[in-house]
Amino acid sequence: MKTERKRLNGQKGGGGVRIRAVILAWATLSVAAYVAVAETSQAPDPDAAKIADASRAAPAGLVEGATFLDWPQEPGGEFRVLRQGTNGWNCLPDYPGDSNYAPECFDDEWLAFLKAYLDGRTPSTERIGLSYMLNARWAVSNTDRTATAATADNQWHEGGSHLMLVVPDPALLEWFPTEPTPRGGAYVMFAGTPYAHLMIPIPEAHAKDD
Secondary structure, three states: OHHHHHHHHHHHHHHHHHHHHHHHHHHHHHHHHHHHHHHHHHOOOHHHHHHHHHHHHOOHHHHOOOEEEEOOOOOOOOOEEEEOOOOOEEEEOOOOOOOOEOOEEEEHHHHHHHHHHHHOOOOOOOOOEEEEEOOOEEEEEOOOOOOOOOOOOOOEEEEOOEEEEEOOOHHHHOOOOOOOOOOOOOEEEOOOOOOOEEEEEOOHHHOOOO
């Protein structure tokens, strides 16, 4: 009788050990799964951050249906689509590694101009193109697109929020000054080059809020 009781107790004890082992394994797997999900949900999404940055460049009504792009990874490369849009506008985040801050949103005509600018090609502008930079801080030359610092004659200047226009006929820009002035007002950047375009500063009171 004692032997039988010991045998039964031994079976009961072994079963308890097995149950505890199963529970412990289940708990361990559950914790690991929770940690994995938590890490995934907390990990920053670089594309989402770029979209948020680009969204600061233009009015909300325009941004809502825009296509969001990322900068080419190499010279002559293609823009990567972060999110496809429907309204014919395109938005880019700030250029990485640049001391200036200039996210922008633009129509397809400006996109063609921008691609030619980046590739060093002469643009073929067929109609007026528009670009918004309603949250921008920058310092650049007004005459030399490759300049990285001020010289005596490269019209180095600082600016903020603005619009940009590219036109099919350069003669349309002859009405405007070719140098920025402290008083503000529209002026031509890169005058006399294939990349000439109109800069239209926006008073800070009317710039897009953060």
